[in-house]
Amino acid sequence: MASEHIEHKLALLPDLPGSYQMKDVNGKIIYVGKAKNLKNRVRSYFKSSHDGKTAQLVSNIADFDYIVTSSDKEAFLLEITLIQKWQPYYNIKLKKGTGYPYIKITNERDPKMEITGDIKKDNAYYFGPYPNVYAAQETMHFLQKVYPLRRCNGYQGRPCLYYHMGQCLGACWREVPQAEYDAQIAKIKSFLDGNTAKIVKQLNHQMTTAAENLEFERAAEIRDQLKYIDITVEKQKIISNDKTQRDIFNFYMDKGWLSIQIFFIRQARLMKRESRLFPITGSADEEFESFILQFYQRKNAIQPKEVLVPKGIDANLLESALNIPVRIPQRGEKKSLMDLAHQNAQLKLEEKFRLLELDNRTTVGANNEIFDALGLPHGHVMEAFDHSHIQGADPVSAMVQYVDGQPEKTNYRKYKLAQDEGDHSANEDANTREVIRRRYSRLLKEHAALPDLILMDGGAIEMNAAKDVLENELNLDIPVAGMVKNNKHKTAALLFGDWDEPRDLDPKSQGFYLLERIQEEVHRFAITFHRQLRNKNSLASRLETITGVGPRTRVKLLKEFKTINHIKAASVEDIQALGISKTVAQAVKVSLQGE
Template sequence: MNTTIKHKLELLPDSPGCYIHKDKKGTIIYVGKAKNLKNRVRSYFQGSHDTKTELLVSEIEDFEFIVTESNTEALLLEINLIQENKPKYNIRLKDDKSYPYIKISNEIYPRLLITRQVKKQDGIYFGPYPDARAATEIKRLLDRLFPFKKCTNPANKVCFYYHLGQCHAHTICKTNQAYWNGLKEDVKNFLNGKDDKIIHQLRDKMEKAATLMEFERAAEYRDLIQAIGLLRTKQRVMHQDMIDRDIFGYYVEKGWMCVQVFFVRQGKLIQRDVNLFPYYNEPEEDFLTYIGQFYRDSKHFLPKEIFIPQDIDQDMVKALVDTKVVKPQKGEKKQLVNLAIKNARISLQQKFDLLEKDVKKTHGAIENLGELLNIPKPVRIEAFDNSNIQGTSPISAMVVFVDGKASKKEYRKYKIKTVVGPDDYASMREVIYRRYSRVLKDGLTPPDLIIIDGGQGQVNVARDVIVNRLGLDIPIAGLQKNDKHQTHELLFGDPLQVIDLPRNSEEFFLLHRIQDEVHRFAIHFHRQLRSKNSFSSKLDGIAGLGPKRKQALMKHFKNLTNIQEADIEDIINCGVPRNVAELVKERLNSNDSD
């Protein structure tokens, strides 16, 4: 197992979807589907396998995956991908049998069958399906919905299924050829996604059964409706209109953009294109530039229509491409765009996670950062961020990165003690002094670089404390954000200057990751503090409700809203006397009505 596969296995999501194994040439050699991608894909590289699977694993050099919303979607996408790519091991691993189909036999009383042989004039065939399990899953649902022949009884003798309403192959049913032709058409429409008729019929039967208090029968109809609902999700990967279309979705984070394009051909999602690149303008502008360039490349076929996300200017796209441009507002088409966006987000996150796990690149980023700032290699970096919301509960937080990795055991939280109101400069002055006077006093390891989440003012305040008050010589840099709260500029030097740092560099990614982490840690601490203060203040002063009882309530109910909505008995069960529980409810209800 190579390093890339090892790292990618650690980052797999728990979602359903399809996985695509590739060999050293990048050729797709196997396509599979999974309810849980993490568990299924990892299983190939763990434990022992039969000879055929071991041969497959020995050729896997890389893999990718497509996340879907359900196992049914994954199943149908798998069919499309296998039909389009014809991976060699999908053929070998099925024991040289052809793919299974569901067949409606051409008989007086037609039957639903699973077969691997297609014969002309022998019936109606649906499929193919990737394996017998998939075909059986769908046939089982069809058997419950459509009363084709299911028994071996002669026509004049009814069977068990007749009494269930699932077999009309008996003379007592008085069926004719027109009836069976209509039933075949219903199955064809149902498997093509036109199942509203069936759902309405089942809903009417369910309501009628409930009215007659036949609740078990009503529950059966309910379960059938739910099962159909799962099968309906196939419309996201298979469309009955058979139109060729491209589905665009994109996601941006940390100065990077990922664009995913799903190619739908003849109504089937058969392939995707993934592109990751740094962006420099507004995300919407760079996305438009991408689309404009996408179809200028001769290898990309221009379909009859393309779908784009909600935040993209439809008229601008129409000016770029000579085809129908659709911005889906609701339903399955919008869900397909959302699926492309979801996969773009996962792909981008995987890129960042892989970079973080690549020790060699991280070490290189640290060395390059030192050279860029003309300082020794910053092995230990400490970063600070302040947080206050509307001037209340001001706090600061510090995170530590050693060799490019977060050292969480060394993180520190600071409640601001000497500052009243939202004074960011004064808060920074206090925290920097408290931290590094402690470093001097206790002989702690000083950092090689201090990073301040802020601009020129905050950096100058920190430098004044470090140099003039404490007499230390520690380099200090500032990470300034733009109006969209995204990392924008690196400030360093005396006087401060903007350091030219390319967005697609490992150094930029390292600094961005540090800034995100200190901001996350500060916000998390601030929310904890506000929640604790809010909880304490509203319950303070209630006779009989001491610290232990308040703690018990918080542990059980998690927040004040849950206590407010709870019954008196629920509060009493937490060890609170009845008279005190009544006072708690009275206090919270009075606060709510103020």
């Protein structure tokens, strides 16, 4: 039986073509498949009975992921690429080679076309792979008739049969000029890249003529040839027509969360895909640009020859910072890949939100498991707090309330906090004290019901500050626990007690899932509130009101100083050093300090 997590993901699968990747408990890909309809295909693994190797595969699936494509042929091509890269255990048949054919134009003085199953580093031209071996062979035979190269074994002093049939350029009896081969190869490449309209039109005309002349066998042959061309030749978004190493970035934003997709195109193929999901405080474009800059500062990050970004992004700024060509595709294959990345980013974020909604319905026992882990009697109401700020600027706090494991959104609260310059830990302590004091002194005044447990996002600093205010200022005895995240921003531990001890809570339990949801929800709520405030009073909007500060000047100031406080601390000379005139630099200083 599938786990609850998988059951929820199955319910959210799209009715679209794509490639799916099955993973074990360690997150390792153990099987890669393709589907015309992801929902139907992936669900069949868990909703049907299996035996043998398939049953063994299903028993080892702990999670799955998928990449949406534009057609089932693209799904097939992506499947082969991912199998070649990851070599999953349950795709054993495809471990050596691909098992699928390519049409190859050999790299030699007198080149020829052939069918092969392996790609070698021999500077030959390879087209494919193709899902139908027979169709690939028939297409190659058709090309040998229309755009012949060499069909014979080479020079033999006399023309071969193929030359007499018009299917060989004549390497059997003469030295064929290189220009003739180049011209034919260019036509073959164009045809296999999908430019088939002219020839298809001719074949359709020939088929109609044959049928009118009652040559039905000939008409059937042409009909079959058209079918083979359709099966074999199609422009593929998932495979590029050139071999430039490029990374494609696109994003989708909703409810304060940014979803980013990165497609890594190598050897003219989509070799890898990465996804990122995180809450943001700034505008989507700014956060997206910042992400790309940081992405290539990672240890062992491999820079491509070209980076593609969507319309609206400052490609010139990124290019100057990365020293890599950054382009915005407007049409054609690259634009199609960009659209595909956007679609996958949107699906990924929508899946996250809908999973949270589904998970919120599964709270039987989860609430009690948290109280049991803390050694507390079973309670009903939990309130969680999180703060949001950027280097101390515009601090806010947010509170969410859960009743018996369900979010009680009518009782969510937002708090604008006092500005407080200083180190990070001091800010967290002061922010916690302020919001706890405001929340529970109000409940006392209103004689309202108090929660059974308070959860602080962050850890020991926030937890102890909250306990101090509750016990020593408000004389309240409400348990307080700290929710700690790891370096990947995932829920890691629950702290409780006088010694800030981590409490045992099974990471696979419903209680832990509930804790994750609470931590994500309060973080989302705080980030969204902060973003709303920041957009109303953002650095960019403040700068727009200053006379003489245009778009280029704003970009320079934002890129260099990041925050209002940093600009205030800078001298007029520091601002001038960015290529800004003294008059404008003075106007910036006077305006911001006047605030």
